[in-house]
Structures are given as structure tokens and as C-alpha cells.
Amino acid sequence: MVSNRLVAALAAAAVICVPMARAYAEADAESLVNALNAVFGKHPGVRAAHTHGICVKGNFVPSAEAPSLTKAPHFNSKTPVGVIGRFSMGGGDPDAPNGQKDNVRGIAMHFDLGKGNNTDLLMISAPVFVAKDPDQFLKLLTTVATKDKDKIGAYFKDNPNSTRQGEWLNARPVPASYGTVNYWGIHAFTFTNADGKKQIFKYKALPVGGEVGISDDEAKKKDPDFYRPELKDRLAKGPVQYTLTAILGEDGDPLDDPTAFWPEDKRKSVNLGTISITDFEDAKTCDEAIFDPTNVVDGIEGPANDTIFPMRSQAYAVSFSRREAPQQ
Ligand code: HEM
Numbered sequence: 001m002v003s004n005r006l007v008a009a010l011a012a013a014a015v016i017c018v019p020m021a022r023a024y025a026e027a028d029a030e031s032l033v034n035a036l037n038a039v040f041g042k043h044p045g046v047r048a049a050h051t052h053g054i055c056v057k058g059n060f061v062p063s064a065e066a067p068s069l070t071k072a073p074h075f076n077s078k079t080p081v082g083v084i085g086r087f088s089m090g091g092g093d094p095d096a097p098n099g100q101k102d103n104v105r106g107i108a109m110h111f112d113l114g115k116g117n118n119t120d121l122l123m124i125s126a127p128v129f130v131a132k133d134p135d136q137f138l139k140l141l142t143t144v145a146t147k148d149k150d151k152i153g154a155y156f157k158d159n160p161n162s163t164r165q166g167e168w169l170n171a172r173p174v175p176a177s178y179g180t181v182n183y184w185g186i187h188a189f190t191f192t193n194a195d196g197k198k199q200i201f202k203y204k205a206l207p208v209g210g211e212v213g214i215s216d217d218e219a220k221k222k223d224p225d226f227y228r229p230e231l232k233d234r235l236a237k238g239p240v241q242y243t244l245t246a247i248l249g250e251d252g253d254p255l256d257d258p259t260a261f262w263p264e265d266k267r268k269s270v271n272l273g274t275i276s277i278t279d280f281e282d283a284k285t286c287d288e289a290i291f292d293p294t295n296v297v298d299g300i301e302g303p304a305n306d307t308i309f310p311m312r313s314q315a316y317a318v319s320f321s322r323r324e325a326p327q328q
Contacts, residue, residue: 027134029314033322035141040092044327048319050106052096053088054178054228055286058239060111062273069199069246070191072299074111074119075272082112085277086286087178087227090124098227099219101174102166107183107205108291109275119297123183123205125175128164129258134311136162161259173213177230179240179277180212187293187309188255190301191246200249202262205242205275232280239276246270256305287323290316 036048043051059080066075074081089096090104104124111119131137140162143155156163175181185203192198214222223229234240248268254260294302294313302309 027138027311029311029318031138032134032141032311032315033318035138035145036092036319038145039141043092043094045323046094047092047323048315049092050086050088050090050108051092051094053086053106053286054231055281055283056085056087056231056277057279057281057285058083058085058275058277060109060244060273060275063271065270066272067193069193069201069270069272070299071194072119072191072297073113074297075299083109083275083277084112084281084285085109085275086291087231095224097222097224099174099214099222099224101216101219102169104165104169105175105178105181105183107178108286110289110291113297117297118295119300120291120293120295121185121203122291122293123185123203125181125183126165126168127184127186127204127261127264128168129186129308130162130165131308132161132257132259133307137308161257164259164261173215174219176212176214177234177240178227179231179234180207180209182206182211183242186258187306188249188253188303189296190303192299192301199246200253200255201246201270202249203272204245204247204264204269206245208241208243208274235277235279239278241277242275244272244275246272255303256307258306258308290320292316 033048040048040051047053060074060083061080062075062077069075086106086108088106088108089098089100090106096103104126106122106124108122109120111121113119131140136159140155140159143151146152183205188200188202190198190200231240246269247262247264248270249255249262250267253262253267292313294310296302
């Protein structure tokens with residue numbers, strides 16, 4: 001089933017039409033950022049995606065089990081690891097309403113490794129992405145940018161894997177808070193421990209207080225920016241915490257397709273530690289660099305054959321250079 005609400009939301013946000021004559025099998029970082037701008041509008045000085053967000057800070061304390069999986073320093077630290085984080089709404093609308101059901105929430109983090117080094121982790125509030133490779137993502141975006149319902153319907157009919165994320169989100173309540181929803185790292189990473197043992201896994205973060213949602217009616221009545229005051233109230237009572245876990249992959253689990261589900265309930269999950277968000281941080285701290293999913297450290301490798309993964313790094317660099325460029 002096509003996620004009509006997702007289509008409608010994306011189509012409603014589209015402001016520039018991209019010529020459909022362009023061949024699709026040409027996705028590169030520039031064309032993807034242009035296509036995001038075509039769907040969501042060009043908003044100078046801000047991110048081309050996950051535009052509406054909040055910069056925060058906190059720390060990460062690894063679990064006792066984490067070192068058995070990886071030698072990565074933040075999973076072996078004896079002291080809390082500093083974290084700069086950013087919560088966000090998916091898509092490139094700077095005013096994307098916090099109550100939108102068929103949109104992912106994001107959490108991006110820099111883990112402070114000391115001496116000016118960090119490593120990054122980005123997650124979204126769904127276990128799958130909307131495209132299996134950059135060409136398919138470009139095709140999705142350029143089709144939605146046409147605002148042509150027939151073409152958009154035909155796209156989703158021909159590309160049912162692109163409907164999975166919207167269907168998944170629509171089947172669940174609107175998260176009451178950035179702090180009450182599960183987040184997934186989407187890609188299949190590989191850990192290496194101190195003995196050289198490798199383990200394929202996916203990241204998942206679970207809110208310590210459990211998932212809490214609100215009804216569609218409640219969500220409609222909320223201010224479009226209600227997550228900010230909600231977070232302020234929540235932080236006044238204590239840190240917003242998540243258990244970071246590794247879902248361990250098994251033979252046959254898809255490693256190259258971010259639209260493919262893993263049978264999570266049949267997979268072993270290992271506690272990697274606790275993320276604590278303790279306070280707001282100046283937006284500048286989050287904006288002066290990129291949260292880059294490929295910025296991993298010894299003991300963690302990204303997927304070898306998932307073509308979305310390396311393209312993200314390039315697209316984020318394009319988005320960053322444009323948002324940093326002097327505005328006219
Ligand atoms: C080819 C596929 C993708 C493209 C072209 C893309 C594009 C972008 C762009 C342009 C940004 C803004 C970067 C910046 O200006 O710093 C961004 C941010 C983000 N993306 Fe993606 N993205 C892709 C796939 C994904 C996937 C699979 C995830 C799942 C984890 C994801 C999660 C995020 C998050 C959480 C942010 C916010 C980062 C922040 O707060 O700075 N993206 N994306």
C-alpha cells in the first residue's frame with residue numbers, strides 16, 4: 001500500500017519542479033541535495049534535510065559487555081564519554097511540525113574521543129530508509145517534486161520498498177517526545193573486538209522510560225514546535241536516557257539494502273551502554289560541523305556494499321558547504 005499521507009506531505013512541501021526528462025541513474029551528492037531542495041524548498045543557511053532540529057549535549061557510559069564486541073574507544077572508556085547531539089525531524093522543511101506522524105525523528109551524535117577527535121552515530125525513528133540506493137532515492141525525490149499524483153502513485157507502485165518506512169510510521173502513534181521513541185542506525189555495521197573477532201550488527205537506541213506516543217487528535221492540537229518546551233520540562237527533571245544496543249546480524253540478513261527489515265525479534269541484542277542527554281547546547285555547536293555516518297573509528301566499520309552509506313557522507317558535505325556559504 002502506498003503511504004498516501006507521506007506522499008501528500010512530501011508533495012505539499014514541494015515548491016520547485018525538477019524536469020522529469022533527466023536520467024535517474026546518475027545520482028550524485030549534488031543531484032541528491034538539489035532534489036531535496038526541489039521537494040522541500042531552498043532554505044539558505046540551513047541543512048537540506050533534517051532541517052528542523054535541536055542541539056543538545058550529554059554523555060555516554062559504555063556497558064560491561066560492549067568491549068566483548070568492539071575495541072572502539074568510546075565503548076571501552078572507563079569514564080563517561082562527552083556527547084554533542086542533535087534531535088531533528090526528517091525532511092528539509094525548517095518548520096516540519098513535531099506532530100507529523102509519517103515523518104522520522106532523528107538523533108545525531110558526536111562522541112568525544114579526546115584530543116579534538118570524535119566519532120559519529122546517526123539514527124532515525126524507524127528501522128528502514130525510503131530507498132535502497134542513491135538512484136532510487138533520487139528517483140523518489142524527483143518524482144515527488146513534480147507534485148503529479150499519477151506519477152507519484154506510479155512510483156510507489158513500482159517501488160514498494162519505498163513505502164515501508166511510511167507504513168511503519170503510520171502504524172504507530174506520534175512520539176510524545178524526542179525522548180520517548182526508539183531510534184535505529186539503519187545500516188549494517190561490523191564491530192571488531194580486541195581479539196580481532198568480527199560481528200555484524202545494527203544500532204538501536206531504546207528510551208529508558210519506554211516508548212510513549214500521543215493520539216492523532218492530540219498531535220493535531222500541538223504547537224508545531226512542541227518538542228522544544230517538552231524537552232525543557234523533561235530535562236528539568238533529569239537526563240533523557242536511552243539504552244544503546246547492537247542487534248546482532250546472522251547469516252542471510254541483508255547487509256546492503258537500507259529498506260530491508262531484519263527479523264529483530266529473532267535476533268540477539270546486546271546492551272552497549274547508556275546515552276544521557278543532559279541539557280540544551282548552542283545551535284552553533286551542532287552547525288559548525290557535519291554529523292557524518294562514515295566517521296567511524298577503529299573497531300567499527302561501515303557496510304561494504306550499501307551504496308547509500310558512502311553517498312550520505314558526500315551529500316552531507318554538499319549540504320554543509322551550501323549552508324556555510326555566504327548568503328546573498
Ligand atoms: C542517500 C541517502 C541520504 C541522503 C542524500 C541524505 C541527505 C541528508 C542531508 C543533506 C542532511 C543534512 C546534512 C548537513 O547539512 O549537515 C542529512 C541529515 C541527516 N540524515 Fe540523511 N540522507 C540520506 C540517508 C539517511 C539515512 C539512511 C539516515 C538514517 C540514519 C539519515 C539520517 C539523517 C540524520 C539523523 C540527519 C541529521 C543530522 C544532523 O542533525 O545534523 N539519512 N541527510
